[in-house]
Amino acid sequence: MERAKLEYNSEENRGKSLKQDLGLIINNPRYSDIKIICNDKKEIYSSRAILAARSEVFDGLLYNGMKESYENQIYLPTVNSTIMKIISEYIYTGSIKEPLTKDNIVEIFNAADYFQLLPLVDFIIETVKDELKVNYRNNYSPELLSKAVDTMILSEDNILLNMLIKAVSTTPLNTIEFGRLSIKALQYLLSCTHKKQKPFATPEYEVFRYSALLVSKEISNNTYKTLMELLPTLKELEKSIKVNNKWITNRQKVAKELAALVKFIDFRRIKEQIITDIIEPLEITPTVSIYRSYNSYCNNDTRGIPQLYNFKRYSYEIRSWSACIFVNASSELSDQ
Template sequence: MMCHKGADLSFLVNNPKYSDLTILCEDEKKLHGCRAILAARSEVFDRLLYNGMKESYDNQVSFPKINSAGMEIVLEYIYTGSIKEESLTKDNTVEAFYAADYFQLSDLQDCITKIVKNSNLINNYSPELLSKVSETMPLTEDNVLLNSLVEAVAIIPLNNIEFGRLSIIGLKNLLSITYEKEMPFATREYEVFRYSAILAAKQVSNDTYKTLMERLPTLEQMENSIIVENMIITDRQKVAKELEPLVKFIDFKRINTQILADIIEPLEIVLDKIISNAYRYVALLNNLNLSDIRGKSINENRYIWDEIACGSKLIIEDNGKTVQAPNGCSYQNVRTKVALENKGIFTWDVIIERTCGCAWVGVCASENLDYEVFAGYQPTGWVLGSSGNCYYSNKVLYNYCPPFEVDGARITVHIDMNKRTCAFTVNGTKY
């Protein structure tokens, strides 16, 4: 992917031969630029370099709050009018977005956000990027990168995010932006508290972290009647202080009162008033139908294989989460219950656990697909095969990607309904 605008002057980027200005960055790295080009492409540079003040005559300008990694992306965009997808990494994306904001390059910010949303950055590093953008930039409603990262992390169960990937401030932004909002959210509220408390304990000490891990079972452990030891938390006041910024964005009234009484209250890391208010809400309103998950819960019934949109020989198992093609079933199709709206960008993974031959993954229309006939021969199905070829309406795009081993393969389907385009990632490489 590339965001593009304007003439390509890539040979001039950071080229001392054609530069008359040295740019000193926060990390003391020096970059090179041409003041006329910088001023022509950025009003901020124009005001700085042609204001009649000291900077107008010096051959060096300093930006003590801009990292060189971010400045390099700004220079690439200013000179070439574009940024390549491979230019952005988990280590420079936030710095680049911050620098683009500083230089009031809104088009560059849009480019960065689009690349992040359509690349493996958001699939693989959204907790880390959310943490970094939360620590780097203020919380504002119009921060499109922050909002995109919150949406991405919100649909990941917090129990699946290793402690250390999401910072306290990153978690705070996640919880504050999704609090009492109708946004898709994957984590039940007790697990939100559990993750928050353990993360807070991790800031105090490793011993406190280990104690909280043992004192706070997951809901699955509770269902399996795993006994929790009543260990003493020696630093509970410190944990309570670390947890304080998060507590106001945890909806305790959504947590089962038995769990509040047996698990959370004895920890003494949440104010009694907050716990009692949760009890009072349930007692006075008798609202037994309040969901134990905030926002729009991610309805797993939408993310399963559809038995009524399935070839007759295919076998759907595990409550719709897996589909099996027995030997000799030939070409058969099955689709999920997820429907894509007319607008928006959609990404999902299909994991091929095991196969005896070839496998095909793709997208189809919700109507007029024959599930007994190969989807690639039909005008309403687009599929990528393990051979590396793409099929649609009996047309073939050979060598879309190299052939891949199907056992354990992870295929990511990217659909842009705004542009009406489709792309695939195979085992982490996007084509």
């Protein structure tokens, strides 16, 4: 590797490729007139003129007539050095070699969006779209949505956020292992699909069940195990499974944490018998009738536009689904 780099640095090879020539000065103190201090306190060496020419945001930061215009360093509190190196590579060469993965794609998107690097934003979106279409095996959209709601400004105009919402909402919640989807992400998912005509794959009772179990899992294993016994699946209810009432440890804590999710659950879509026999005895929600408009039952037990299910009285059958996201390919992005 070093030999190849030395060979390219020779006078004979310089000037043949603008992309390769500019690649030589990325994070190179010899050609730097400004240091970018990232939120992990690490420094990235850069060129003030190149940054400003490629990004209006950097232009405003570095040539605003304020102290940043004269100092030889700038602090970026929202970007770490690993992501900034990738952004620098794109700014200098118009491409990125770093693979886009579930561990970095949200951060790279956030940084590209912040610095208004629109071609890079578009590239990420198109890459995710392609993966959603073709990859049926690895579904990382719950993890990405969890990370996104923690790091992004939650806006209906955020294209990546909307794609993740659609991917997770069309995945049956009971197929998403606990720990993959955060409570905050679930709340945002439910708020975005509550009383809206959007595709959704999970019957409302299963939404309540998943919400209660997710909350209890965060509180204690004993509470989680108890609720697992008290909240059978719809498929188990079809078999007339008998549920014995048990004391729920941390009942008040469960009710408190669950409140933020319950307000986005449409109890009109849950059968009256399930409410009276299963949900209300738990005493972890306010009186359910508060959440039911005039106690009227809605014939459709799934919100929005029901996806991928054959409906029965208390059960459903998963037919197929395709909600997946994992971008794990080396990304060469042509400058636009």
